Amino acid sequence: MKNSTILLVIDKDSSLTTLAQKLETIRATPAHAAIVIIAKMPVFSYYAVGVEPFGTPDISPEWQQEVTAIKAALHAKEDEVQTLLQQHDLSGDVSTIAAEPAAIADHIARRAMLSDMAWIDEGLRASDTLFREALYGVLFQSPVGVLLNDQKGDVLPHSKRVFVAWNTQLQSARAIHQALPLLRQADEVVIGTFDPVMTEFREGEDPGVDAAKWLTHHGCNVTVKQYPTGGQRVGDCILARAKESGADLVVMGSYGHSRTREAIFGGTTRTLVEQTDQAVFLAH
Numbered sequence: 001m002k003n004s005t006i007l008l009v010i011d012k013d014s015s016l017t018t019l020a021q022k023l024e025t026i027r028a029t030p031a032h033a034a035i036v037i038i039a040k041m042p043v044f045s046y047y048a049v050g051v052e053p054f055g056t057p058d059i060s061p062e063w064q065q066e067v068t069a070i071k072a073a074l075h076a077k078e079d080e081v082q083t084l085l086q087q088h089d090l091s092g093d094v095s096t097i098a099a100e101p102a103a104i105a106d107h108i109a110r111r112a113m114l115s116d117m118a119w120i121d122e123g124l125r126a127s128d129t130l131f132r133e134a135l136y137g138v139l140f141q142s143p144v145g146v147l148l149n150d151q152k153g154d155v156l157p158h159s160k161r162v163f164v165a166w167n168t169q170l171q172s173a174r175a176i177h178q179a180l181p182l183l184r185q186a187d188e189v190v191i192g193t194f195d196p197v198m199t200e201f202r203e204g205e206d207p208g209v210d211a212a213k214w215l216t217h218h219g220c221n222v223t224v225k226q227y228p229t230g231g232q233r234v235g236d237c238i239l240a241r242a243k244e245s246g247a248d249l250v251v252m253g254s255y256g257h258s259r260t261r262e263a264i265f266g267g268t269t270r271t272l273v274e275q276t277d278q279a280v281f282l283a284h
Contacts, residue, residue: 001156001181004116005032007144009108009134012039012073014123016080018151022119023088025153033085033092036111037077040130041098042066070098101129108137117178118146119156122276135273139254145178145283148273155249155279159186163247165238165268166191166211168203171253175283176211179251180218182281189215189222190245194237195229235271239278247278254282 006026010019014037026033042063074096085092097107112118118138124131138146150156162183166172176183183189189212196207204210212222225245229237242250254269272280 001029001031001116001185003031004029004181005034005114006156007108007112007115007118007138008033008035008121009118009124010035010037010077010081010121011124011127011130012037012070012077013126014077014121016084018121018123019081020084020088021151022121022153023084023090023092025156026092027088027090028157030091031116033090034111034115035081035085035092035094036097036108037074037081037094038097038099038104038108038124038130038134039070039074040104040127041070041100043100067098074098101133104130104133105137105141108134109141112138112142112144115142115144116181117144118142119150120146120148122149122151125276139282139284145175145281148280148282149276150249150279155182157185159247159249161188161190161245161247162186162249162251163238163242163245164189164191164211165250165252166193166208167196167253168207169253169256171256171284173253175251175253175281176215178283179281182249183215183220183251184218186249187221189220190247191215191222191224192238192241192245193224193226194234196226233268233271235268238268238272239275242278249279249281251281254284 023033078094078096081094099107120134124134135146159182164176191208191212193207196203198205198207207226208224212224215222227237227241238250252272
């Protein structure tokens with residue numbers, strides 16, 4: 001991750017203490033921090049009952065006051081973050097985004113396009129909308145992966161053991177490509193496959209070995225393990241086997257099914273996104 005650009009997404013209420021820990025991790029890497037502070041703007045409401053054509057609608061003063069307060073809070077947070085950057089002697093830049101929820105993903109994606117990795121602050125989980133849109137912006141509209149649940153920044157500089165949830169789908173291949181800098185600096189990489197289909201035209205006669213061979217060419221110390229799910233959800237199995245192997249990071253391809261299907265019926269990605277105990281690196 002040396003000399004990379006890490007997009008760090010926070011909101012106006014994010015903890016400065018937690019942010020300081022992450023900035024110190026980025027400084028030690030060393031990398032450039034591209035910090036984006038986001039806020040959800042209230043939906044613009046106006047009333048135009050009985051207004052003549054080309055007349056002026058009546059804009060709610062409460063809406064204007066709320067917008068002013070949000071912008072003031074963003075500017076105050078920006079000043080605090082700039083001060084933190086100076087205190088940690090860190091190369092970085094700070095920008096703010098105040099937009100309606102539907103536009104947040106687009107704004108985040110534009111920032112992520114010129115970054116090497118995104119890191120979403122855990123504080124955004126307090127607002128499900130902000131967290132979801134920031135995550136979707138990175139995964140579906142940018143070429144990079146996203147790191148979740150690494151609150152203290154322990155994973156980024158050096159992982160002792162990384163668990164890669166592997167299958168032959170494109171999302172899995174993209175995940176290990178985008179996580180390669182993290183995998184190369186780990187002490188050990190465990191490639192786990194779940195209920196693999198051991199045929200030549202599906203996952204090979206020995207699933208996971210081909211991916212392990214490729215990673216060893218990059219200097220990774222790799223172990224391959226194959227697990228049955230026993231009728232359990234794959235997401236739960238991944239978390240259980242990662243914990244069992246002592247992994248401090250899980251790398252996985254995300255959204256093999258559509259977002260709508262995962263939202264209604266659940267799925268492996270949803271399971272790993274909603275949990276907060278295990279650090280996860282996701283790519284789509």
